């Protein structure tokens with residue numbers, strides 16, 4: 001980048017900060033990495049958008065983002081998101097992401113390992129209302145604690 005362009009870029013970035021900060025208050029941005037053919041990933045993105053998140057989607061790279069961001073592979077699922085420095089792995093409900101951002105624990109982030117049926121994005125008509133129990137895990141280092149449980153009936 002030319003020096004002149006760099007300066008121009010910095011100036012423009014600086015000018016846009018106040019607007020960005022204002023809209024971030026209403027709509028928190030989550031960046032998501034998934035595979036291009038992942039239908040349940042798309043449905044999870046729709047769930048987040050319906051719950052007031054702004055989602056930036058990348059159709060590749062979730063495995064490398066997961067390992068770079070420090071989410072242990074054993075907690076891996078079909079998509080990886082990053083929001084305010086936290087990793088969100090798999091079909092995590094929007095409510096839990098909000099709770100995480102409010103509590104701000106010292107953690108890698110949240111994971112719903114695998115793809116439990118009934119979790120947001122895994123609850124389409126194909127599953128005919130099936131609701132498997134699942135936990136949202138809070139990941140700290142290589143370990144986890146249960147952040148919330150969804151064990152309906």
Ligand SMILES: [Cu+2]
Nearest residue numbers: 040041078115
């Ligand atoms: Cu999935």
